[in-house]
Amino acid sequence: MKVMRAREWAFPIAPVRREVRRATPELDEGRPPVLFVPGFGHGAWVFAEHWLEHTADRGFPAYAVSLRGHGDSAKAPKATLRAYAHDVAQVAASLPRRAVIVGHGAGALVTAHALARYPARAAVLLSPVFGGAGTALRNPMLSLPALFGGGLRLPAGQLFSRELPSNASRGYAARLGRASTRAQWQLLRGRTPQPPVGDPPVLVVGSPDDRIVSDTALRRVARGYGGAPLLFPGMGHDLMLDTRWREPIDAILDWLEKSA
Amino acid sequence: MTYSAGYGDPESGGPATAWRDGWPVYDRSGTVCVIGAGPSGLTAMKNLKEHGFGVDCYERDTSVGGAWNWRHDRSPVYASTHLISSKPFSQFPDFPMPDSWPDYPKHTQVLEYLEHYADHFDLKPHIWFGTEVVKVEPAEGERWDVTTRSTGGYGGERIHRYAAVVIANGHNWSPKRPEYEGLEDFKGEVIHAAQFKDAAQLRNKKVLVIGAGNTGCDIAVEAAQQAARCWHSTRRGYWYTPKYTLGRPADQVNDLMLWLKLPLRARQFLAHRTLKSTVGDLTRFGLPQPDHKIYETHTIVNSQLVYYLGHGAVSPVGDVARFHRNSVELKGGEVIEPDLVVLATGYHPSFDFIDGNLLGVDASGRPRLAMHAFPKRQPTLAVAGLLQPDSGLFPLVHWQMVAFARMLRVREAAPAKAVAVQRRLEAELDRRWTTAKVKDSTRHWFEISHTTYLKAIQRLLDELGLEGAK
Numbered sequence: 001m002k003v004m005r006a007r008e009w010a011f012p013i014a015p016v017r018r019e020v021r022r023a024t025p026e027l028d029e030g031r032p033p034v035l036f037v038p039g040f041g042h043g044a045w046v047f048a049e050h051w052l053e054h055t056a057d058r059g060f061p062a063y064a065v066s067l068r069g070h071g072d073s074a075k076a077p078k079a080t081l082r083a084y085a086h087d088v089a090q091v092a093a094s095l096p097r098r099a100v101i102v103g104h105g106a107g108a109l110v111t112a113h114a115l116a117r118y119p120a121r122a123a124v125l126l127s128p129v130f131g132g133a134g135t136a137l138r139n140p141m142l143s144l145p146a147l148f149g150g151g152l153r154l155p156a157g158q159l160f161s162r163e164l165p166s167n168a169s170r171g172y173a174a175r176l177g178r179a180s181t182r183a184q185w186q187l188l189r190g191r192t193p194q195p196p197v198g199d200p201p202v203l204v205v206g207s208p209d210d211r212i213v214s215d216t217a218l219r220r221v222a223r224g225y226g227g228a229p230l231l232f233p234g235m236g237h238d239l240m241l242d243t244r245w246r247e248p249i250d251a252i253l254d255w256l257e258k259s260a
Numbered sequence: 261m262t263y264s265a266g267y268g269d270p271e272s273g274g275p276a277t278a279w280r281d282g283w284p285v286y287d288r289s290g291t292v293c294v295i296g297a298g299p300s301g302l303t304a305m306k307n308l309k310e311h312g313f314g315v316d317c318y319e320r321d322t323s324v325g326g327a328w329n330w331r332h333d334r335s336p337v338y339a340s341t342h343l344i345s346s347k348p349f350s351q352f353p354d355f356p357m358p359d360s361w362p363d364y365p366k367h368t369q370v371l372e373y374l375e376h377y378a379d380h381f382d383l384k385p386h387i388w389f390g391t392e393v394v395k396v397e398p399a400e401g402e403r404w405d406v407t408t409r410s411t412g413g414y415g416g417e418r419i420h421r422y423a424a425v426v427i428a429n430g431h432n433w434s435p436k437r438p439e440y441e442g443l444e445d446f447k448g449e450v451i452h453a454a455q456f457k458d459a460a461q462l463r464n465k466k467v468l469v470i471g472a473g474n475t476g477c478d479i480a481v482e483a484a485q486q487a488a489r490c491w492h493s494t495r496r497g498y499w500y501t502p503k504y505t506l507g508r509p510a511d512q513v514n515d516l517m518l519w520l521k522l523p524l525r526a527r528q529f530l531a532h533r534t535l536k537s538t539v540g541d542l543t544r545f546g547l548p549q550p551d552h553k554i555y556e557t558h559t560i561v562n563s564q565l566v567y568y569l570g571h572g573a574v575s576p577v578g579d580v581a582r583f584h585r586n587s588v589e590l591k592g593g594e595v596i597e598p599d600l601v602v603l604a605t606g607y608h609p610s611f612d613f614i615d616g617n618l619l620g621v622d623a624s625g626r627p628r629l630a631m632h633a634f635p636k637r638q639p640t641l642a643v644a645g646l647l648q649p650d651s652g653l654f655p656l657v658h659w660q661m662v663a664f665a666r667m668l669r670v671r672e673a674a675p676a677k678a679v680a681v682q683r684r685l686e687a688e689l690d691r692r693w694t695t696a697k698v699k700d701s702t703r704h705w706f707e708i709s710h711t712t713y714l715k716a717i718q719r720l721l722d723e724l725g726l727e728g729a730k
Contacts, residue, residue, distance in 0.1 A: 001662075001721055002718075003353075003659055003714045003715075003717050003718040003721065004711070004714055004715060004718060005353070006515050006516075006518050006519035006711070007519050008348065009348040009349060009511075009512065009515040009519075010512050010513075010515040010516035010518075010519050011512075011516075012346075012347065012348045012512070015359030015360065016359075086356070089356055090356055090358065090359055093355050093356050093358075093380070094358060095380070096379060096380065097379070097380060097382065098380055098381060098382070117353070117354060117356070118354055118355070118356075119310060119354050197354050198310050198354070199310070
């Protein structure tokens, strides 16, 4: 646990306008709020599509934040991973109760960084992209432009399973943006996040057929948090937009009911 | 934690209930008692809960916030109180203040923050509001008997036995009043800063403010804006740090220098240069030359005092010699005639519910605690937030309480290790947690530098370990 944070104290993150989408249950049953964190290039809308309403229907207040520079949040071309993690901790701390954080893709890495600065009730890492050379080597064509300051290429074929109708997948792919160049570099560098505070239970969810995150990478992340991943074969990287979106979210909420 | 409602061990065949002075003692088993629901008490509860302890908190008032809750009769907060450390130093390290708040939040925002903290971490169900602690006495097995009753003394007293006690009753509520010759005969109004609530109290009066602490300077500025005349009496010269330097909050500049690993002398040099190039030499306003370098005592953060000195709205004067019936005589022989005297002379720590020896309180009333928190030979007792830091207090108390919660856990899991750590702490009982020399007056008893102190906490946490600090 790191107590001295002189750099963070001397250079606080500049505040920006953040997009937070929400869906709250009709009856507050005292369940913990769930905060969804989209990955690089994705905005809060990816969760607003299906998962937010579904989570609220199951009685959990649901929120999704767009990291700075994504979705309808303010532009942030020089954002760092720390700035993204700050966005997550800010939204989590503003919720009425201790929140559960669900991060997707590189947003799972952002979540892992945020967990070191906010004692979440529980955390779920969906298809986590924890970066490092391995991620880049597995996806050379996607990460090559990023090495030269371009965006990560995220074609529809890589993100969704074949079950999703092609017009839907093309529509989603067209809405994707990009993370800042600095954050992409930091992702490639793959610095290990500090351990989480408050010892939250962590669940890792993914698909063996994910074309961005390899099975070994998934297992390595899960092992880091002392568990095995929960797998949904046949699904693509973007679990929350795929045709079978209902299965993973139901499994996650069942797990939450049990452990949080 | 299990709740055993006061029944003794049935196997021993002993009496069903433990007794103390004719009253039954209710056993709260492994639960920890927290005294006070101010910032220190709240973070104590949150961190103890996080480490799996049950907590009972007793709060004499009817809401959380302690000193920061202006509704409380013991709150020293006045209408214009703002934080003097910027947000990164003022917030709990795991619960950021909102981005939409200013660099230096106002006291109402601090209260809002604490109330939100209590709700967010579900602390209120553990707080007994309107209940004050009358006595804390040691019981067998390094446990504690805590006697409580409702505030004001209604109803009976009740005794609970706890595994550990955190004293978080604050140290800014018992006013320290200096003795002056002739003060009782003085016909003008004399109030302590604790009674100063609103600038309207100063309006159109001739005001003498005694004390150069942050409160004294704030009140002098208010008097400059509202009063007919303002004298500000200071005993020594001080450094007045503005809230902003070099385009950012001044404390962030200081920590930038720390991050660059500049030694104290270099930081002092740069700070002196910066101050000289902005506010300049303060002796030209009639203030005494500071007899120490900057960062040697916790700084006074006030941009406006110098500004009003420049307007002539504040007249700096020296120490008070004696009071007359209608006037005040200063050490230099000058005589002034204020209608209102505000004593901004600070507060005493007060622990009236516990035997001072347990905290090592000496004749002058100063408790002798390792790291200003852990009393000697009392591994299950801690005092939270008894610090006068050069930055915000909340992060420091947070880490104190993380360390204490871990210490209690280590005591269960590895008693030998806990004893070793406790020994090491006791060996450093009289260590000062500042990089610079500090004056030995009551005002500087609990003075610490946040970096020195946090490094010591880091060392303590690393020593306690607990499975790789998970």
